[in-house]
Amino acid sequence: MSENKYDFDSGIDRRNTCSLKWDFCQHVLGVPDVIPMWVADMDFPAPPEVVEAVKKRAEHGAYGYPFIPRSFWTSIINWMKARHGWEIKREWLSRAPGVVPALNICVQTYTAPGDKIIVQSPVYYPFFSAVENNGRRVVKNPLVYKNNRWQMDLEGLKQKIDHRTKMLILCSPHNPVGRVWERPELEALAEICLKHNLLIISDEIHAEHVYKGHKHIPIASLSPEVAARTITLNAPSKAFNIAGLTTSEVIIPNPRLLNLYQTHLENLGLTVNNIFGLVALEAAYTHGAAWLDQLVEYLEGNMDYAQHYFEERIPQIKFLKPEGTYLALLDCRALGLPQKELNEFFLKKARVYFDEGPIFGEELVGFERMNLACPRSLLAEALQRINSAISELGS
Structure with a gap:
């Protein structure tokens, strides 16, 4: 275990910052209180060394x-x-x-x-x-x-x-x-x-x-x-x-x-x-090497957390843990929902927004792509929302 010099648990509030990932959900989809786990960027600030370099250049004027x-x-x-x-x-x-x-x-x-x-x-x-x-x-x-x-x-x-x-x-x-x-x-x-x-x-x-x-x-x-x-x-x-x-x-x-x-x-x-x-x-x-090393360790922890959660509590969805990237596929075919209904289910019922599988190819009909580059508390909330929605689906 590396020394935890950097904080990835706190995250950052990205709403109303011209963030495609977050502000699209609010202003275009019009669904309140959605956790966006789609577009491939992260809910962490850049390394402090990068932030300081950009601030220094900006201050030049x-x-x-x-x-x-x-x-x-x-x-x-x-x-x-x-x-x-x-x-x-x-x-x-x-x-x-x-x-x-x-x-x-x-x-x-x-x-x-x-x-x-x-x-x-x-x-x-x-x-x-x-x-x-x-x-x-x-x-x-x-x-x-x-x-x-x-x-x-x-x-x-x-x-x-x-x-x-x-x-x-x-x-x-x-x-x-x-x-x-x-x-x-x-x-x-x-x-x-x-x-x-x-x-x-x-x-x-x-x-x-x-x-x-x-x-x-x-x-x-x-x-x-x-x-x-x-x-x-x-x-x-x-x-x-x-x-x-x-x-x-x-x-x-x-x-x-x-x-x-x-x-x-x-x-x-x-x-x-x-x-x-x-x-x-x-x-x-x-x-940025030290920051990146700790980030990758944190991301793999997110992957392990999600995999265990799906296996233990939402076995209807198969979590395909990746070897690399902070993106994972969810095999949702066992839910028996057509793709359009599947997308609506996650957005409207679970209030979690994914990239739908078929945009990557017809091979992924019945799949969703999940972005796990976020604080673990946000990931846990998203998984709890999915679990609750799945429970209601089966009732």
């Missing part, structure tokens, strides 16, 4: 066009080496105002309208829109659930590739199923992609929330050959709860691919960064 200092890039390089054993170089690095914008830029830059892009559903739903909204074609290679674990269907993947298939989008760790892919899985996937000359776009934004017994491996770190065909998208936004500062790093070891990305970034006019995002990223990667 001038918020003109930013310059990106060398220390910004160095903090990313040092973080990747220290946390993931991956030695990256300054000349591999670019940036974006978020992982989703970076994903769209990659689709636009490296593929043409009509090209096929493989997505392994169920998965983070902007993967689908990034492909479809840019006139490309989604090819689904669904994950398979066997032996109580989601796995990649590598044989199915081979069969879905043809001459129009140009790209595979990987979610690693995987949102929403919570898998932390193991080295043999990544190696097998990379081998297929290299054989068929597929570009890998790897969304690794959840890399820092990995639980005991598991280790995140950046797919581009497998070999120079894989690195040359991989664009890695990452950010401190999930790890340190700074998504609103819209600053992400993009890692592209292949100089030709990097040049294409940079050119498209400039053509879109997306080269000006959020000045507070620059400061926050550097502070998080430079001073």
